[in-house]
Structure formats: structure tokens, C-alpha cells
Amino acid sequence: MTVRAGREFLAIPGPTNMPDEVLRAMHRPALDIYSQQMVNLTDSLISDLSKLFATKGKSYIYIANGHGAWEAVLSNVLSRGDKVLVLESGRFAIGWGDAARAMGADVEVLKGDWRRAIRPDKVEARLRADKEHAIKAILAVQVDTASGAYNDIEAIGRAIKASGHPALFMVDTVASLGCMPFEMDKWGIDVAMSGSQKGLMTPPGLGFVAANHRAQAVHKKAGLRTPYWDWTEREGVEHYRRYAGTAPIHLLFALRQAIDMLFEEGLDNVFARHRLLGEAVRRAVAVWAEGQVQGQVLGFNIAEPGERSNTVTTVLMSGDHDPARLHRYCKEKCGVVLGVGIGELQGQAFRIAHMGHINAPMILGTLGVIEVGLNALGIPHGKGGTEAAITWLGESVRA
Numbered sequence: 001m002t003v004r005a006g007r008e009f010l011a012i013p014g015p016t017n018m019p020d021e022v023l024r025a026m027h028r029p030a031l032d033i034y035s036q037q038m039v040n041l042t043d044s045l046i047s048d049l050s051k052l053f054a055t056k057g058k059s060y061i062y063i064a065n066g067h068g069a070w071e072a073v074l075s076n077v078l079s080r081g082d083k084v085l086v087l088e089s090g091r092f093a094i095g096w097g098d099a100a101r102a103m104g105a106d107v108e109v110l111k112g113d114w115r116r117a118i119r120p121d122k123v124e125a126r127l128r129a130d131k132e133h134a135i136k137a138i139l140a141v142q143v144d145t146a147s148g149a150y151n152d153i154e155a156i157g158r159a160i161k162a163s164g165h166p167a168l169f170m171v172d173t174v175a176s177l178g179c180m181p182f183e184m185d186k187w188g189i190d191v192a193m194s195g196s197q198k199g200l201m202t203p204p205g206l207g208f209v210a211a212n213h214r215a216q217a218v219h220k221k222a223g224l225r226t227p228y229w230d231w232t233e234r235e236g237v238e239h240y241r242r243y244a245g246t247a248p249i250h251l252l253f254a255l256r257q258a259i260d261m262l263f264e265e266g267l268d269n270v271f272a273r274h275r276l277l278g279e280a281v282r283r284a285v286a287v288w289a290e291g292q293v294q295g296q297v298l299g300f301n302i303a304e305p306g307e308r309s310n311t312v313t314t315v316l317m318s319g320d321h322d323p324a325r326l327h328r329y330c331k332e333k334c335g336v337v338l339g340v341g342i343g344e345l346q347g348q349a350f351r352i353a354h355m356g357h358i359n360a361p362m363i364l365g366t367l368g369v370i371e372v373g374l375n376a377l378g379i380p381h382g383k384g385g386t387e388a389a390i391t392w393l394g395e396s397v398r399a
């Protein structure tokens with residue numbers, strides 16, 4: 001017996017649900033890659049990506065996932081042996097640092113923990129201690145998709161500035177661009193990267209990088225440059241060089257449609273929608289975590305409420321209860337796919353994504369299905385989580 005049918009709903013933090021308009025935008029023949037239409041499409045996307053990153057710097061489009069875009073950033077500004085400081089807040093900055101190490105960088109991790117965001121004061125102290133300016137680049141994520149941490153990139157940018165340290169500040173926005181404010185130039189970020197398949201509602205396969213003039217200057221002397229990722233190679237007059245080969249035409253059609261939809265809704269509205277729906281999820285999780293008689297089974301991974309992301313919520317599940325059972329129930333019985341715990345939280349958590357193409361019925365439906373699963377599996381939880389989300393939305397979304 002199941003109550004699933006039709007489209008499976010992805011509540012995983014990437015790839016995310018795509019609007020029908022984005023899917024339809026790809027259902028057409030390829031363009032002549034030498035046509036003016038092709039050039040215009042690329043120019044419009046590169047300029048709109050810089051708008052999304054909020055930079056006057058240049059943007060680049062790669063046929064790659066987030067891991068590829070990480071490598072694009074590193075290879076363009078680093079030389080073998082350069083020291084890189086990774087700011088830990090879960091899994092993803094560490095992964096970026098691992099790539100840097102494999103490429104020949106000397107990687108130091110500024111210890112954080114899986115339940116907290118990065119502490120800007122610690123960043124400032126570490127940079128002040130680096131009197132010789134050995135550190136060449138600082139890597140951080142805006143949202144860590146594994147822990148659910150939201151890092152205050154603006155505050156970290158201020159801390160770096162206060163330390164007077166010249167290292168490049170490089171930020172991963174894969175799980176946040178197009179979902180929450182990001183101000184590359186205002187916040188003192190030199191390089192930012194992202195991917196197509198999360199907040200940007202586009203199929204996996206495109207990686208984005210933006211670089212300011214400081215990064216471009218460092219790039220000129222970088223020793224790890226390779227032909228595919230190289231910014232300079234992509235500056236040639238022929239359109240062909242923008243992609244170091246054939247353009248990913250259909251993904252570009254999809255991205256064009258997705259960005260048009262974001263701009264049409266208005267970025268402020270898009271950010272508010274994520275804030276409201278993210279908070280709805282947190283209201284539900286807070287209730288599930290309450291009023292449990294024998295020890296707490298469910299709870300937030302991120303301890304500080306202000307450090308919880310508006311795009312993904314990581315819910316710890318402890319005791320004898322296996323999150324895999326809940327995951328299986330929601331998927332197989334109800335057609336909702338939750339994110340699983342990854343990294344240190346493997347087998348101990350589930351994740352609810354609330355990023356990209358999401359709306360009230362999707363989020364309330366997901367919360368409702370989780371509650372169905374908690375009840376069906378006899379997993380202890382405070383009653384009325386979905387109700388709390390509904391009440392809060394009713395109070396917050398004014399008539």
C-alpha cells in the first residue's frame with residue numbers, strides 16, 4: 001500500500017526541483033554555435049551571473065559541477081606550494097581544501113565544528129598571526145549543505161579586512177546563490193563560485209565563477225593554470241573560447257529561463273520566500289524536537305538559531321532510530337525524497353532542502369509527509385510540527 005504516484009518530489013539539497021518552464025526551454029534544436037543568437041545568449045548570461053554575484057568583476061561559465069568550479073577557482077589563482085586557509089563549518093569547505101591539496105597547495109584548516117558556523121574573530125586572529133602573509137587564499141562556504149550551517153560571509157569579510165591581510169577571500173555559494181543575499185563586491189570577496197543545480201533551478205552540469213580585479217592580477221602569475229579552466233583563454237574574441245570548446249547550449253537555454261524567472265519574481269521576493277519557507281521548516285523541526293518523554297530523538301544539528309541556513313535544515317536523529325528507515329518510508333510510500341546525513345552525520349541525520357523552485361505546498365507537503373513517516377514508524381516526536389509551520393506562515397504572509 002502506498003500513497004505515491006506521479007512525480008517524485010525531491011527534498012534533497014541538489015539537484016533540486018526544476019520549473020516546467022526550465023524543462024521546456026531545453027526542448028528545442030541546438031543553435032549554430034557561430035550565430036549572433038549564440039553570442040547574445042552567452043553575453044546575457046555572463047552579465048546576469050555577475051548581477052547575481054553582485055560584482056563588477058567578470059563571470060565565467062564552465063561545463064562542470066560544483067567540484068569542477070572549485071578546481072576552476074583554485075587553478076586560476078594558485079601556484080604549487082601556496083598556502084591556503086580553509087574555514088571549517090561542516091563538509092564542503094573541507095572538500096574544496098582537499099582539492100587544493102591534491103593540486104599541490106599547502107592546506108591549513110581553521111578548525112570549526114559540525115554544529116556551528118565559522119567564528120569571524122577566530123579568522124581575524126589567525127590572519128593577524130600570519131605576519132609574513134604566507135596565506136595566499138581563504139576558502140569558505142556561505143552555506144554548508146551537510147551541516148546546515150549558514151556562515152555570515154559579510155562579517156568574515158570584515159574580519160579579514162580588519163586583520164589587514166592580503167589573502168584572496170574565495171567563497172562557495174553553491175547552496176545559496178539565488179536564495180539569499182550575496183554581495184561579492186560589498187563584502188570584500190575576491191572570487192565566488194556556484195553551480196546550476198541548487199538555488200538556480202537548472203539541470204546539473206554548469207559551474208560558475210566570478211573574479212574581481214585583485215583575483216585577476218594574481219591570476220596573471222598563477223602556476224596551476226590549465227587550458228580548460230584558464231580565465232585568460234576564455235577572454236578571446238571568438239565566442240568558441242568562452243567555453244574552451246562547444247557551448248552547453250541546452251543547459252544555457254535552461255539557465256536563461258531560470259534567471260529570467262528569478263528576476264521576474266524579484267530577488268528580494270525570492271530571498272523572502274526562502275526565509276519564510278526555511279523558517280516554516282524550522283518551526284516544524286522545533287516542535288518535533290519538543291516534549292519527548294524518554295530522551296530527545298530529533299533535533300537541529302546547528303545549535304545556534306541564527307546560524308541555521310534558509311536553504312537546508314539538517315535534523316539529527318539519535319537513539320535506536322535509523323534515519324534510513326524514515327528516508328525509505330517517505331520515498332517509497334509517499335514519493336518524497338529527503339536528503340540523507342553525509343560526512344560525520346552519515347546514518348545520524350536527515351536533511352530537508354528548501355532551496356530553489358519551492359513554494360508553500362511543496363514545503364508543507366514535505367513536512368506533512370515526514371510527520372506521516374514519524375507516526376507510521378513509531379519514532380517519538382513532539383506533535384504538531386506541520387501545524388506550527390502552517391500557523392507561522394499564516395501569521396507571517398500577510399493578506
Ligand SMILES: *Cc1c(COP(=O)(O)O)cnc(C)c1O
Nearest residue numbers: 065066067092141145174175195
Ligand atoms: C553541492 C555542493 C557542492 C558540490 O557540488 P557538485 O555539483 O555536487 O560537485 C559544493 N559546495 C556546496 C556548498 C554544495 O552544496
